[in-house]
Amino acid sequence: MKNYKIAPSILSADFSRLGEDVEKVIDAGADMIHFDVMDNHYVPNLTFGPMVCASLREYGITSTIDVHLMVKPVDRIIPDFAKAGANYITFHPEGTEHLDRTINLIKENGCKPGVVLNPATSIGCLEHCINDLDMILLMSVNPGFPGQKFINGTLKKISLVKDLINKSGKDIRLEVDGGINLENIGKAAEAGADTFVAGSAIFNSKSYSETITSMREVLSKIK
Ligand code: DX5
Numbered sequence: 242m243k244n245y246k247i248a249p250s251i252l253s254a255d256f257s258r259l260g261e262d263v264e265k266v267i268d269a270g271a272d273m274i275h276f277d278v279m280d281n282h283y284v285p286n287l288t289f290g291p292m293v294c295a296s297l298r299e300y301g302i303t304s305t306i307d308v309h310l311m312v313k314p315v316d317r318i319i320p321d322f323a324k325a326g327a328n329y330i331t332f333h334p335e336g337t338e339h340l341d342r343t344i345n346l347i348k349e350n351g352c353k354p355g356v357v358l359n360p361a362t363s364i365g366c367l368e369h370c371i372n373d374l375d376m377i378l379l380m381s382v383n384p385g386f387p388g389q390k391f392i393n394g395t396l397k398k399i400s401l402v403k404d405l406i407n408k409s410g411k412d413i414r415l416e417v418d419g420g421i422n423l424e425n426i427g428k429a430a431e432a433g434a435d436t437f438v439a440g441s442a443i444f445n446s447k448s449y450s451e452t453i454t455s456m457r458e459v460l461s462k463i464k
């Protein structure tokens with residue numbers, strides 16, 4: 242089986258007991274934590290900052306934290322998330338004037354860089370930066386809110402980006418984010434994704450471990 246990773250988005254976690262809820266989802270089998278940062282400027286919603294990431298580390302969360310910055314301008318906050326314990330830092334190209342500079346800023350701060358493409362954003366910008374990336378994140382919803390419906394057109398885009406990754410010969414994670422559930426995770430994997438963000442499908446389910454185990458069962462059948 243490919244090295245699939247399931248990354249629950251804490252946007253749908255219980256913020257009143259965030260440390261416990263994150264610990265619970267990790268114990269239920271999650272591979273890493275997806276940390277959705279929204280600034281109410283680049284996206285019409287506001288979530289949390291580096292202090293919350295740091296407090297999860299202080300609480301004892303040692304899993305990989307995949308920070309998704311829906312922030313514009315994005316550069317200023319990158320060192321703060323690196324200090325707060327981020328592992329991957331992904332950002333939207335619209336959030337910076339200088340894509341290469343922002344990728345290098347993430348690396349200089351000791352984190353793994355990733356670029357996030359919204360559903361209608363072209364994959365063209367990857368052409369000149371793919372060799373510097375550790376992750377490409379494709380949005381299968383328009384960013385800003387949990388619980389939205391998966392945009393089926395993303396499947397074609399996943400295949401196109403998977404081809405780019407294969408051609409690059411680099412070890413780049415292909416993450417898909419938004420509306421992922423038991424019904425569509427298999428299709429996303431067949432299209433070429435290997436990392437799956439799921440917020441409401443996991444945190445709103447009656448058993449985190451049953452949901453994650455069922456997701457893995459679907460993934461185990463992918464050729
Ligand atoms: C949306 C976020 C996603 C979202 C996923 O802007 O980037 O990570 O929280 O939540 P679900 O899985 O509920 O669509």
Ligand code: ZN
Binds near residue numbers: 309
């Ligand atoms: Zn996200």
